Amino acid sequence: MRIARFSIDGNVAFGAVEGSTAPGAEGELVLDIIKGIPFADFELSGTKVPLNKVRLLPPVLPNKVVAIGRNYAEHAAELGNAIFDSEGRPEAPITFFKPSTSVVGPGDPIAYPSFSEDLHHEAELAVVIGRMCREVPRERVKDVILGYTCANDVTARDVQRREKQWARAKGFDSACPLGPWIETDLDPGDLTIRCTVNGEQRQLGRTSQMVRSVEDLIVHITEAMTLLPGDVILTGTPAGVGPLNVGDEVAVTIEGIGTLTNKVIKRG
Structure with a gap:
């Protein structure tokens, strides 16, 4: 699974990236928004947004x-x-x-x-x-x-x-x-x-x-x-x-x- 952290409409969330990133692959990438955070048990919400409609953020904000x-x-x-x-x-x-x-x-x-x-x-x-x-x-x-x-x-x-x-x-x-x-x-x-x-x-x-x-x-x-x-x-x-x-x-x-x-x- 590919997990992205992103901002949309002023809100920050995690989402699972769906679609192929291979050169020439058809279709656009979408994010299935995650319920919760990826550092614990989580579920996919089924609410999907196109990747090109969000701002990708650093995938984590590390303590160190x-x-x-x-x-x-x-x-x-x-x-x-x-x-x-x-x-x-x-x-x-x-x-x-x-x-x-x-x-x-x-x-x-x-x-x-x-x-x-x-x-x-x-x-x-x-x-x-x-x-x-x-x-x-x-x-x-x-x-x-x-x-x-x-x-x-x-x-x-x-x-x-x-x-x-x-x-x-x-x-x-x-x-x-x-x-x-x-x-x-x-x-x-x-x-x-x-x-x-x-x-x-x-x-x-x-x-x-x-x-x-x-x-x-x-x-x-x-x-x-x-x-x-x-x-x-x-x-x-x-x-x-x-x-x-x-x-x-x-x-x-x-x-x-x-x-x-x-x-x-x-x-x-």
């Missing part, structure tokens, strides 16, 4: 976004970072936060921060948590996942290098586009991730290239902290990250989910 750095070996290498020890074992994942205020939805602008001159895209698979959890054993990981969506871990690369930590570089307003919806029925083990800027391909990778899997990451994160319904985990980006400029349109496409598109604007 827990992000993982250097989870693709080629991306780590392109930035000059090592992720394996002298015996070839992967180092512990680099974990950081993006605040809830950094989250924007599909079609929302990415505001180029005034304190940076080197903004980069980072296409990522995002995991949406469906229930409160802590110290999750590997065999229970699937039980705590609601589904998956597309993410762009937008980064002020010059600030990241200059400040030696990532709070401002990756946590500014609009630095975490999410969407277009949550796909609940998906195996994340080997999905294509693609990023284009103005239609030109910049990143192309597969989730099977992750150094640590979704299961590894959730076990690792929940050893330290409680995750709440709607929290989001960003799982790292494949190689090919690069600059964004004002006026650029950046799109993240993940197999089995869809495409998240945002335009870069000058921060007012």
